[in-house]
Amino acid sequence: MTVTAGGGASIRSRADVAELERLDAWWRAANYLSVGQIYLLDNPLLSKPLRPEHVKPRLLGHWGTTPGLTFLWAHLNRVLVRRGLDALFVTGPGHGGPAVVATAWLEGTYSERFPDVGRDAPGMRRLFRQFSFPGGIPSHAAPETPGSIHEGGELGYSLAHAYGAALDNPDLLVACVVGDGEAETGPLATSWHANKFLDPVSDGTVLPILHLNGYKIANPTVLSRIPEHELMSLLEGYGHEPVLVDVDADEDPMVVHARTAGAMDRVLDRIADIRARAVAAESAERPRWPVLVLRSPKGWTGPRVVDGLPVEGTWRAHQVPLARVREDPAHLAQLEAWMRSYRPEELFDGEGRPVPGLDGAAPSGERRMSATPHANGGELLRPLRLPDFREQTVEVPRPGAVTAEATRVLGEWVREVVRANPSSFRLVGPDEVASNRLQAVFEVTDRLFTGEILPTDEHLSPHGRVLEVLSEHLCEGWLEGYLLTGRHGLFTCYEAFVHIVDSMVNQHAKWIKVSRSIPWRRPIAALNFLLTSHVWRQDHNGFSHQDPGFIDHVVNKKPEIVRVYLPPDANTLLSTMDHCLRSRDYINVVVAGKQEAPQWLDRDAAVAHCARGIGIWEWASSDAGSETDVVLACCGDVPTLETLAAVTLLRRYLPQLRVRVVNVVDLMRLQDPTEHPHGLSDREYDLLFPPDTPVIFAFHGYPWLIHRLTYRRHNHDRLHVRGYKEEGTTTTPFDMLMLNDLDRFHLVADVIDRVPGLGTRHAALRQHMLDERLRCREHTRRTGEDPPDVRDWEWPG
Secondary structure, three states: OEEOOOOOOOOOOOHHHHHHHHHHHHHHHHHHHHHHHHHOOOOOOOOOOHHHHHHHHOOOOOOOOOOHHHHHHHHHHHHHHOOOOOOEEEEEHHHHHHHHHHHHOOOOOHHHOOOOOOOHHHHHHHHHEEEOOOOOOOOOOOOOOOOOOOOOOOOOOHHHHHHHHHHHOOOOEEEEEEEOOOOOHHHHHHHHHHHOOOOOOOEEEEEEEEEEEEEEOOOHHHHOEEEEHHHHHHHHOOOEEEEEEEEEOOOOOOHHHHHHHHHHHHHHHHHHHHHHHHHHOOOOOOOOEEEEEEEOOOOOOOEEEEOOOEEEOOOOHOOOOOOOOOOHHHHHHHHHHHHHHOOOHHOOOOOOEEEOOOOHHOOHHHHHOOOOOOHHHHHHHOOOOOHHHHOOOOOOOOOOEEEEEHHHHHHHHHOOHHHHHOOOOEEEEEEOOOOOOOOHHHHOOOOOOOOOOOOOOOEEEEEOOEEEEEOOHHHHHHHHHHHHHOOEEEEEEEEHHHHHHHHHHHHHHHHHHHHHHOOOOOEEEEEEEEEEOOOOOOOOOHHHHOOOOOOHHHHOOOOEEEEEEOOOHHHHHHHHHHHHHHOOOOEEEEOOOOOOEEOOOOHHHHHHHHHOOOEEEHHHHOOOOOOOEEEEEEOHHHHHHHHHHHHHHHHHOOOOOOEEEEOOEHHHHHHHOOOOOOOOOOHHHHHHHOOOEEEEEEEEOOOOHHHHHHHHOOOHHHHEEEOOOOOOOOOOOHHHHHHOOOOHHHHHHHHHHHHHOOOHHHHHHHHHHHHHHHHHHHHHHHHHOOOOOHHOOOOOO
């Protein structure tokens, strides 16, 4: 059912009139402060006529969405005060930075966080001057903005973040403003379905607010131009109950406020009823949560016409409506008239402080949306209760003696993590928890789903701790919102398709980077990725599923933020993941296979190896007490196996060769310590990789990444890397390796090519290695599987 808040809603009492007049004054003050941020360097109270030197030389910012955001903030404040609610405001239109900074200053939070920006005229002047100004603050709802968990610089993620914030927060209302331009993005379109994953008892409430103001930068928005019945049907089809508020710029503001207040009350009453019925178990049906639709003019209350062209209600209001204020006296006069239209003399006293009546229009303390601890999740963060992963480790009597599926072993430990943390840990992924061998978690929880559940479904429940939906964007957004509000989680994904969230990872990395420099922003739990079903084991999916490049993407981010781990077996995977779930303010990427594979290190050796991040495997090496002839380095589970298989061939055919095996778990150990805090010193690096010794490096990903990380090292000219070369198809595991020259026979040939003197003396052996490749390829083409001596190879031990 669609509810339209139309007509001139009546104001019931004198108290209502006073409340709405206070609300209107607060809204005008927020708009005044917003315009001041975009334009002014000085004269913040307009205590003297506005002159060109009072205006910034570069006008940056976005006015168009701002008055709608301040309007919604003011009306939310009203219901929060009346009902004593805790709320978080998620700003989808990222360019609404002036609005959320203004409201934070008006509520006093900004001055508490930044004492030099006081709640007076000098503070207002600093507030205005710093906005979009060198050395100041960005124009978005950035980490510097109190009350923000979502910058919105890239549109599309607000609603997913909002639902992530609401999970396991039963007392929290998350008001999420979705811009109508943002609503055109793919991630946002999917996020409307997140209402099927919210438990009305144990989770909080998300109130989506679709703000239709008609335009993007230069074009109309789709949702503002479709017929009203079509828009309402769309929202109803998503499972919402729309409540529509229409605003006409020519209306009496008090009538608009009265109508909006009535709509907001109906929305909050409906939410309260849904939650009460769910707690009383009166209804098992999935609730139809309300969605508020606000239609207001773009650039509302701003200049209507500039230079003879319409501005308010058009795309011209998107950024800076008056662009030549310093040069054009007419523009300067319009700006002054615009700012004075808010009647600042009624809003601020002679010292620039908000008049006492304004404070009553907003909640106090932590109930101010700009001061809620939910927007500074580190204040609420509690360490996970992590069970001892050693209880799940694989017994490895000697290297290679047993096989196991690394992620299946990890799943048994993650099951215990879920059991020990029933309200602060979530596992998310795009329909791949079971595929990625983590299904042990279903012994203690289910997949969360509040839609229809059929008898044939398995592990579905309205109360599950696992979030699965076939949208990497939505999964990532859920987890980010969950982490940013003080909880923990793990994202598991096929390696090739995690690229779908590349841009989201960019945004989160930038958020963490900036937050780390803001003293009042407390550290949050790391964003943890487990990438499996990886490039080297995509036998039935083929080329489309073969891409290890997410590692390269992550390594581009600031080194104090990113960590990349490639554990070679189950025990190192357990130790690595235990470390990642304890970490803060990082993006951790862990790559591990799910297929049956040899296990190399026992529990204690695995812990020690992960603590080092890189190390010599003495049990596989033959250079003890002598100079090394060649280093065989490996990083990743399959490259490690192929390296060790190459070692056995070298032992058989070149027993006199002194070989060192170096395994890398922490990829960033390869980098110079001036580039990454995990980097080895040159001395440490040279001890592992002697400067005059050739190094054959078998790498999980694209080989040039290793060269990039080590280009400053002394022996870089002797480093030869094998990895993925964008060659793939649907084929056997070993044929996949041969396609990319990462197989054991090619590694042996590389040794012969690069160790001085071997090439001339052992040309026949090199030829034999190439013949072995031909033999294996012929076998795969004839039988459809790898030769038994390759498929069933074991470390001799």
